[in-house]
Amino acid sequence: MAKQVTIDAKGMHYTPLNQQIRKAIEDGIDEIVVDNVLGQRFIGNGLRGNTIIRVNGVAGGDLAMFMSGPTVIVSGNAEHAPGNTMDSGKVVIHGSAGDAVAHSMRGGKVFVRGDIGYRGGIHMKQYETQRPILVVGGSAQTFLGEYMAGGLLLVLGLDGVMKAREIGSGIHGGEIVIRGDVDEACLAAGAKKLPLTDEDRARIAPVIREFAADFGLDPEPLVNADYTRIVPASARPFAGKYTWE
Amino acid sequence: MSSNLGSMPLRYRISIDREQCMECGRCVENCPYGVFRWDGERILINSRKCTACHRCIAYCPRDAIMLQEHPCDYRSHPVWTRGVRESIYNQARTGKIILAGMGSVANLPIIFDQLMLDACQVTTPPTDPLREPVELRTYLGKKPSKLEFRQKPNGDVELSTELTPNLMLETPIMLGHMSYGAISLNAHVAMARAARETGTYMGTGEGGLHPGLYPYQDRMIVQVASGRFGVNVDYLERGAAIELKLGQGAKPGIGGHLTGEKVSADVSRTRMIPQGSDAISPAPHHDIYGIEDLPQLVNSVKEATERKKPVFAKIAAVNNNAENVAAVARSGVDAIAIDGFRGGTGAAPRVFRDHVGIPIEVAISTADQELRNQGLRNEVSLIACGSIRESTDVVKAIALGADAVYIGTAALAAMGCRVCGNCYQGLCSWGIATQRPDLVARLDPDVASKQIANLIHAWTLEITELMGAAGINSIESLRGNRDRLRGYMLDEGLLDILDVKSVGA
Numbered sequence: 001m002a003k004q005v006t007i008d009a010k011g012m013h014y015t016p017l018n019q020q021i022r023k024a025i026e027d028g029i030d031e032i033v034v035d036n037v038l039g040q041r042f043i044g045n046g047l048r049g050n051t052i053i054r055v056n057g058v059a060g061g062d063l064a065m066f067m068s069g070p071t072v073i074v075s076g077n078a079e080h081a082p083g084n085t086m087d088s089g090k091v092v093i094h095g096s097a098g099d100a101v102a103h104s105m106r107g108g109k110v111f112v113r114g115d116i117g118y119r120g121g122i123h124m125k126q127y128e129t130q131r132p133i134l135v136v137g138g139s140a141q142t143f144l145g146e147y148m149a150g151g152l153l154l155v156l157g158l159d160g161v162m163k164a165r166e167i168g169s170g171i172h173g174g175e176i177v178i179r180g181d182v183d184e185a186c187l188a189a190g191a192k193k194l195p196l197t198d199e200d201r202a203r204i205a206p207v208i209r210e211f212a213a214d215f216g217l218d219p220e221p222l223v224n225a226d227y228t229r230i231v232p233a234s235a236r237p238f239a240g241k242y243t244w245e
Numbered sequence: 246m247s248s249n250l251g252s253m254p255l256r257y258r259i260s261i262d263r264e265q266c267m268e269c270g271r272c273v274e275n276c277p278y279g280v281f282r283w284d285g286e287r288i289l290i291n292s293r294k295c296t297a298c299h300r301c302i303a304y305c306p307r308d309a310i311m312l313q314e315h316p317c318d319y320r321s322h323p324v325w326t327r328g329v330r331e332s333i334y335n336q337a338r339t340g341k342i343i344l345a346g347m348g349s350v351a352n353l354p355i356i357f358d359q360l361m362l363d364a365c366q367v368t369t370p371p372t373d374p375l376r377e378p379v380e381l382r383t384y385l386g387k388k389p390s391k392l393e394f395r396q397k398p399n400g401d402v403e404l405s406t407e408l409t410p411n412l413m414l415e416t417p418i419m420l421g422h423m424s425y426g427a428i429s430l431n432a433h434v435a436m437a438r439a440a441r442e443t444g445t446y447m448g449t450g451e452g453g454l455h456p457g458l459y460p461y462q463d464r465m466i467v468q469v470a471s472g473r474f475g476v477n478v479d480y481l482e483r484g485a486a487i488e489l490k491l492g493q494g495a496k497p498g499i500g501g502h503l504t505g506e507k508v509s510a511d512v513s514r515t516r517m518i519p520q521g522s523d524a525i526s527p528a529p530h531h532d533i534y535g536i537e538d539l540p541q542l543v544n545s546v547k548e549a550t551e552r553k554k555p556v557f558a559k560i561a562a563v564n565n566n567a568e569n570v571a572a573v574a575r576s577g578v579d580a581i582a583i584d585g586f587r588g589g590t591g592a593a594p595r596v597f598r599d600h601v602g603i604p605i606e607v608a609i610s611t612a613d614q615e616l617r618n619q620g621l622r623n624e625v626s627l628i629a630c631g632s633i634r635e636s637t638d639v640v641k642a643i644a645l646g647a648d649a650v651y652i653g654t655a656a657l658a659a660m661g662c663r664v665c666g667n668c669y670q671g672l673c674s675w676g677i678a679t680q681r682p683d684l685v686a687r688l689d690p691d692v693a694s695k696q697i698a699n700l701i702h703a704w705t706l707e708i709t710e711l712m713g714a715a716g717i718n719s720i721e722s723l724r725g726n727r728d729r730l731r732g733y734m735l736d737e738g739l740l741d742i743l744d745v746k747s748v749g750a
Binding site: 014015018019022041042045046048061062065066067068080081084085087099100103104106119122123125126127130146147149150170172173235236237238239240241242243244245 | 332335336339341342343344345346472473476477478479481502505513517518519522523525527531532534538541542544545548549550551552594595666669
């Protein structure tokens with residue numbers, strides 16, 4: 001039987017809280033429920049294994065940074081940079097999240113049901129089988145996918161118009177897929193639009209289905225919707241900028 | 246599109262003394278730039294390809310090769326120098342930003358050379374290091390502002406203050422951060438072995454940690470820079486300490502990128518990016534957009550490693566250095582490395598390399614003063630870097646307030662580097678700044694590590710002698726001890742900033 005433990009985070013500093021979570025994982029707990037979270041930072045930070053951590057409340061900054069394996073499910077919002085430099089595992093946020101979501105993420109998945117702030121998916125990168133995935137249910141803000149070097153960034157725009165401008169500035173790898181059309185004027189230098197092919201759709205469909213299942217949405221209308229795919233115009237965005245002494 | 250500029254005058258001219266030459270061909274074999282080639286029985290020379298790396302000269306058994314710099318004069322002019330004119334020709338042709346290798350070539354006065362050290366005479370006697378110990382052991386990290394003790398029931402007293410982790414160095418000289426990718430694995434292994442042998446540490450740079458360095462991980466300071474290349478929890482846990490790179494003296498305020506050509510299969514593995522792709526490090530860390538974000542990154546790294554390791558931050562020395570240092574000190578880091586404007590690099594825009602930043606001597610002194618004024622000096626150690634060239638620079642940096650130094654170019658020179666500044670070509674004939682297997686194989690890590698260890702050992706002996714002569718028997722008594730320095734021909738304003746008296750005073 002799965003072993004579960006509940007931690008009451010009320011009024012607790014993040015260091016003892018994270019020590020308790022780490023201890024629970026060392027004790028072989030399969031599911032850790034953390035109640036009354038109110039902005040405690042670094043939850044799930046640097047953790048390994050396949051534990052499920054349920055965060056009830058608002059998670060603070062750098063949620064799951066450097067995380068390698070576990071699943072973190074947040075019932076509320078998350079602050080700055082959830083999934084920062086994350087290696088593998090999954091972060092599911094039922095609310096919205098702040099700036100720099102999935103910053104430099106190298107693998108695993110970050111699913112946000114609501115909106116995300118500025119610089120979402122900035123400098124995500126991939127290597128061999130490690131390919132990070134960020135899916136946003138609502139809207140993303142400006143500088144989406146900046147410096148992106150790999151992985152998949154998917155924005156579903158379920159709650160109205162996508163706000164991001166300057167999309168993909170400095171992008172040199174990976175792909176940004178946005179439901180609906182994206183005005184050319186919203187693309188930054190170095191990014192270009194492509195139509196979504198059947199192969200592309202087949203590739204993103206399982207991701208959409210997983211996202212829909214996590215948030216209780218009907219997947220098929222989303223799988224079949226129109227998407228815009230944004231990719232690097234060049235894998236070497238700075239190649240033409242320099243000469244040698 | 247061609248230009249009407251023709252070719253530039255030769256930078257170097259190589260000549261062979263044909264009476265000495267025995268046509269052994271070592272120059273042809275050793276030069277990766279293609280200066281020498283066989284034409285039947287004769288060796289031909291193409292001086293235009295020469296970088297002044299001196300490999301041919303070092304390996305010519307007959308001393309038959311000569312190199313002359315700037316064999317062709319321009320009309321001399323104090324304003325329109327050769328460098329200024331050639332930059333214009335370059336940019337008129339290309340329309341691009343000029344990149345250059347190694348540190349600043351600006352011909353500006355070096356403050357270290359105008360600081361004189363003290364020695365004892367009759368009023369106080371010198372210490373003889375042969376007879377009396379001169380202690381160089383250095384601890385980097387936070388020191389408690391006070392110590393508390395408790396008495397056990399049996400009457401013994403024990404420390405109740407909780408101490409934070411420190412690094413213990415046997416000598417205040419560390420090997421600075423140069424990434425695998427910028428330099429070769431053999432160069433990294435040589436540095437790591439030297440660090441172990443001399444009881445000090447080396448920086449990984451922003452390139453991840455190659456498995457070949459795992460045996461030395463207890464001697465490695467792993468770097469987290471804005472590109473986050475090769476960074477995962479395994480990497481953080483392997484290091485003895487973790488350094489957040491916020492800036493670099495050779496190019497303050499900008500990022501960097503390793504060109505795809507240098508991202509070989511092995512480099513791609515440690516950086517965790519696809520082979521042949523550009524590795525771009527943005528100018529800022531995009532999770533630090535203000536000083537309030539820095540404590541978040543510092544604490545995030547500390548939480549991920551259970552607060553078991555010191556966390557350093559490295560910044561470039563710029564105008565508001567004292568404020569930057571104080572702000573970083575308040576972020577919770579354990580040590581701050583300050584990189585002066587003469588710091589080295591594989592490649593930096595020429596205008597940044599030669600014009601942006603301030604000297605390390607000023608930066609370390611103002612940092613030390615500001616931290617003391619704010620009551621923060623015990624919270625962080627200070628590491629001086631950016632053109633530490635010899636043991637006297639180490640002593641002077643410590644007397645100006647540093648705890649330790651990083652050396653970079655000096656360590657490369659100990660492995661054979663001639664400071665030719667062509668690191669960016671990836672053809673380093675000494676096997677240091679290259680990934681080409683035949684060139685890397687020229688650098689034997691056993692030999693090179695011994696040379697670096699010899700250098701550190703020699704400097705350590707010299708520091709001991711200099712301290713002994715000044716009657717100082719421990720490094721703590723030298724640290725920030727500006728009274729043992731005197732400024733020679735430095736202006737009053739600078740002496741005031743450094744808090745150093747003039748010679749004769």
